[in-house]
Amino acid sequence: MGMTMTEKILACQAGLTQVNAGQLIQCRVDLVLGNDITAPPAIHEFERMNRPIFDREKIVLVPDHFAPNKDIKSAQMCKTVREFANRHCITNYFEVGRMGIEHVLLPEQGLVLPGQAIIGADSHTCTYGALNAFATGVGSTDMAAAMATGQTWFKVPAAIKVNLTGKMPEWVSGKDVILTLIGLIGVDGARYQSLEFFGDGVANLTMADRLTIANMAIEAGAKNGIFPFDEITKNYLDGRVSKPYAPVAADEDAEYLQTIDIDLSKVSPVVALPHLPENVRPVSELDRIGIQQVIIGSCTNGRIEDLAQAAKILQGRTVHPAVRLIVIPGSQTVYLEAVQRGYTETFVKAGAVVSTPTCGPCLGGYMGILAEGERAVATTNRNFRGRMGHVDSEVYLAGPAIAAASAVTGYIAGPWEVVK
Amino acid sequence: MICEGKVWRYGDNIDTDVIIPARYLNTADPQELARHCMEDIDTTFVVKVQVGDIIVGGKNFGCGSSREHAPIAIKASGITCVIAENFARIFYRNAINIGLPVIEAGEAARAIKHGDVLKVDLGGGLVENKTTGQNFSIQPLPGFIQAIAQAGGLINYVTEAEKK
Numbered sequence: 001m002g003m004t005m006t007e008k009i010l011a012c013q014a015g016l017t018q019v020n021a022g023q024l025i026q027c028r029v030d031l032v033l034g035n036d037i038t039a040p041p042a043i044h045e046f047e048r049m050n051r052p053i054f055d056r057e058k059i060v061l062v063p064d065h066f067a068p069n070k071d072i073k074s075a076q077m078c079k080t081v082r083e084f085a086n087r088h089c090i091t092n093y094f095e096v097g098r099m100g101i102e103h104v105l106l107p108e109q110g111l112v113l114p115g116q117a118i119i120g121a122d123s124h125t126c127t128y129g130a131l132n133a134f135a136t137g138v139g140s141t142d143m144a145a146a147m148a149t150g151q152t153w154f155k156v157p158a159a160i161k162v163n164l165t166g167k168m169p170e171w172v173s174g175k176d177v178i179l180t181l182i183g184l185i186g187v188d189g190a191r192y193q194s195l196e197f198f199g200d201g202v203a204n205l206t207m208a209d210r211l212t213i214a215n216m217a218i219e220a221g222a223k224n225g226i227f228p229f230d231e232i233t234k235n236y237l238d239g240r241v242s243k244p245y246a247p248v249a250a251d252e253d254a255e256y257l258q259t260i261d262i263d264l265s266k267v268s269p270v271v272a273l274p275h276l277p278e279n280v281r282p283v284s285e286l287d288r289i290g291i292q293q294v295i296i297g298s299c300t301n302g303r304i305e306d307l308a309q310a311a312k313i314l315q316g317r318t319v320h321p322a323v324r325l326i327v328i329p330g331s332q333t334v335y336l337e338a339v340q341r342g343y344t345e346t347f348v349k350a351g352a353v354v355s356t357p358t359c360g361p362c363l364g365g366y367m368g369i370l371a372e373g374e375r376a377v378a379t380t381n382r383n384f385r386g387r388m389g390h391v392d393s394e395v396y397l398a399g400p401a402i403a404a405a406s407a408v409t410g411y412i413a414g415p416w417e418v419v420k
Numbered sequence: 421m422i423c424e425g426k427v428w429r430y431g432d433n434i435d436t437d438v439i440i441p442a443r444y445l446n447t448a449d450p451q452e453l454a455r456h457c458m459e460d461i462d463t464t465f466v467v468k469v470q471v472g473d474i475i476v477g478g479k480n481f482g483c484g485s486s487r488e489h490a491p492i493a494i495k496a497s498g499i500t501c502v503i504a505e506n507f508a509r510i511f512y513r514n515a516i517n518i519g520l521p522v523i524e525a526g527e528a529a530r531a532i533k534h535g536d537v538l539k540v541d542l543g544g545g546l547v548e549n550k551t552t553g554q555n556f557s558i559q560p561l562p563g564f565i566q567a568i569a570q571a572g573g574l575i576n577y578v579t580e581a582e583k584k
């Protein structure tokens with residue numbers, strides 16, 4: 001029987017010629033990732049095992065959630081991670097000032113290769129599927145065990161085929177595509193499964209779009225999301241990656257539980273209303289919903305393409321007096337590029353705050369926490385109750401175009417309401 | 421393994437952000453995490469939960485973030501097992517790894533009410549609702565998973581196995 005992209009990677013890493021959905025396997029991993037929240041418990045567990053690190057070049061540690069340190073306890077956790085990295089000579093430790101949000105950083109730094117199996121103690125590790133890798137989130141104990149053994153166990157996921165056709169209209173981006181998909185199948189629509197993207201529409205998606213789409217596979221409950229390898233993948237990797245890599249393609253007769261067709265030309269800018277990412281509505285159908293804050297950033301939409309889209313809308317305009325706009329570049333590289341391209345100036349002149357890279361408000365950490373009753377439009381990925389602050393605050397998820405337009409109007413708006 | 425206690429019943433899609441909000445993630449200390457468990461959907465939980473109690477959830481329990489702090493907070497509150505129609509995968513894995521038994525049982529999860537008293541035989545595969553007298557058979561937990569729970573988590577289990 002034929003195999004899906006995910007099955008091919010897992011079979012190869014497990015040293016098997018064939019794996020099938022549902023099978024439990026032990027497999028090698030190419031990278032093990034942790035952050036300032038998930039790594040400290042993993043380090044604690046790892047040290048109890050009294051074993052060496054399996055490979056100091058295959059562990060990635062990124063203090064990004066509460067870093068630059070937001071308080072004393074966070075400082076302690078970052079210190080734990082830093083000292084561990086030093087003690088074990090971890091090559092890929094990214095200090096504040098050289099870091100980024102982990103899922104923006106790893107692909108950008110050329111650490112993710114097609115055909116790899118990657119685990120991270122962070123649920124959005126699935127982002128790397130955009131590069132034709134198998135990548136999934138695990139917990140701290142799994143991270144600890146993998147740091148010692150270079151292995152983990154998986155249940156091979158069954159797959160859903162997402163067939164993309166056509167080309168996205170103006171102002172539509174990867175965020176609208178993935179929110180539309182989650183709206184269709186729900187937050188548990190792909191629970192325990194793999195989302196495999198196909199179709200002639202894939203060629204019309206930039207790498208930034210693909211990273212955004214794969215990033216939110218977890219919001220449909222998926223174990224991973226994965227894209228085929230093509231010219232766009234190759235161009236993205238050229239200059240970033242020097243090691244050889246082996247992309248995978250699905251077999252013709254691979255099995256899928258179902259096929260979902262999405263015509264990209266029919267996707268419109270959408271918003272996910274509180275408190276679940278599946279509450280998706282076209283922005284054009286919403287009444288005027290007043291907002292107090294806009295966040296543009298996160299591992300979903302903190303890339304230069306996202307900032308470019310926001311800058312296009314904010315150029316020569318000002319943020320509504322009742323709104324606080326916070327722009328958070330996803331990495332130091334994105335930050336620098338935003339400065340060089342003049343986006344930072346555009347944002348500051350418009351009346352926005354531009355922050356250093358951090359997860360910050362995305363998970364209700366700091367740098368823009370919501371008070372009781374406040375509403376925010378955010379380009380982040382989760383709008384659960386209390387996610388960005390007070391339990392009676394609300395988060396509306398959208399792409400950078402809607403977020404930037406809403407910052408100008410003071411209510412949730414489509415970009416066409418601002419750019420006439 | 422037998423768990424016996426009162427039920428805390430919650431709905432579908434209970435995410436890890438409500439199980440333990442990120443504002444408390446600047447520590448990994450189980451007792452401190454337990455002090456804030458569930459507070460964003462149920463402020464009575466931490467006040468009234470008793471050692472031995474059981475959480476029953478609906479669909480997709482534990483969705484969202486991969487924070488292992490979520491099952492740790494639940495376990496440190498004194499909860500002995502979680503029954504749900506089904507679980508989000510990272511939570512499921514984390515719960516087993518830290519030694520919190522998790523049981524997928526659609527029928528039982530739908531029928532059990534808040535405050536019911538249950539006796540759960542994990543190895544025997546039986547949930548007895550002592551309040552209503554209803555019984556539900558469940559998939560017994562495999563021996564090694566019960567052993568992980570008894571050892572207090574995967575790392576203990578692995579370290580103990582090595583010593584033997």
Ligand code: SF4
Pocket residue numbers: 065101102103122124298299300358359362363380381
């Ligand atoms: S930006 Fe948000 S979703 Fe992404 S890794 Fe950080 S906290 Fe998680």
